[in-house]
Amino acid sequence: MNGTAHAALGSAIGYITANTFDTSPSATVLLIGLGTVSALVPDLDIDGKLRGRITLSHKLLRTAAQIIGVLMIFYSFYEGTDTSKFIGAGIGLVILLLSSRLKQKHMLTLTGIGVLAGGVSLQENWLILFAIYILIASVVSHRGYTHSILGIVFFGMIASRLETSLGIHGVYYACLTAYISHLVTDSKFLPFNKRGIKLFLPVSSKEM
Numbered sequence: 001m002n003g004t005a006h007a008a009l010g011s012a013i014g015y016i017t018a019n020t021f022d023t024s025p026s027a028t029v030l031l032i033g034l035g036t037v038s039a040l041v042p043d044l045d046i047d048g049k050l051r052g053r054i055t056l057s058h059k060l061l062r063t064a065a066q067i068i069g070v071l072m073i074f075y076s077f078y079e080g081t082d083t084s085k086f087i088g089a090g091i092g093l094v095i096l097l098l099s100s101r102l103k104q105k106h107m108l109t110l111t112g113i114g115v116l117a118g119g120v121s122l123q124e125n126w127l128i129l130f131a132i133y134i135l136i137a138s139v140v141s142h143r144g145y146t147h148s149i150l151g152i153v154f155f156g157m158i159a160s161r162l163e164t165s166l167g168i169h170g171v172y173y174a175c176l177t178a179y180i181s182h183l184v185t186d187s188k189f190l191p192f193n194k195r196g197i198k199l200f201l202p203v204s205s206k207e208m
Helices: 003-020 025-045 049-054 058-079 082-100 105-122 125-137 149-166 171-186
Strands: none
Touching: 003 025, 003 171, 025 125, 025 149, 025 171, 058 082, 105 125, 125 149, 149 171
C-alpha cells in the first residue's frame, strides 16, 4: 500500500478515536494529525513521504558544508597564526571531504541525532525514544524491525509517553492503532501485496 493510502487510513483512525473519547475540536485535529503521522512512521526505514518531510535535502546540507569548509580554509590562512593556519585549513579540508560523501540516506541519521538533542534539552522522554526509533530506522532494512512486533512495542512506549506529556486522552490509542494499521495493510493478508512483513523478527524472518 502506498503512503497516501496509509496516511488516509491513519487520519480516519485519529478521527474515530477522537469521536470515541469525545474530544474537543482542537484535540480532534491533533488526533487526526497524529494518526496520519503514526500510520507513516513504519516507513521511515525507506525514502517515503514522512522521511522526505522530516529530513532536509542532502544537496542543500552538502552545499552549506562545502561553503563553510572553503570559508574556514580562507579565513585560517588570512587571519590565523602559523600553527592555527594549518589546523583551520585542515579542519576545512575534512569538512569538504566529508560533505562530498554526504548522501540522502545519511540525512535520517542526522535528523535522529538532532531530535535526540532536542529531547534531552527539553527533557521529553517520548522525544528521546522517538529519536532512538529514527536512528534505528535509518540503518535497518525496509519492512524489517519497524514492521515487526518489536516495532509495535517500541512505538507503543513512545505513544504512551506522548499521551502523558500532552495530557490528552486518546493519543496512545490513535498513534498505536494507526501504526498497527500500516503493518496490517502491508501484510500478505491483503491479496494485492506481493511482499509481506517480517512480524516476528528476530525470532523468524518469514514474511507474513
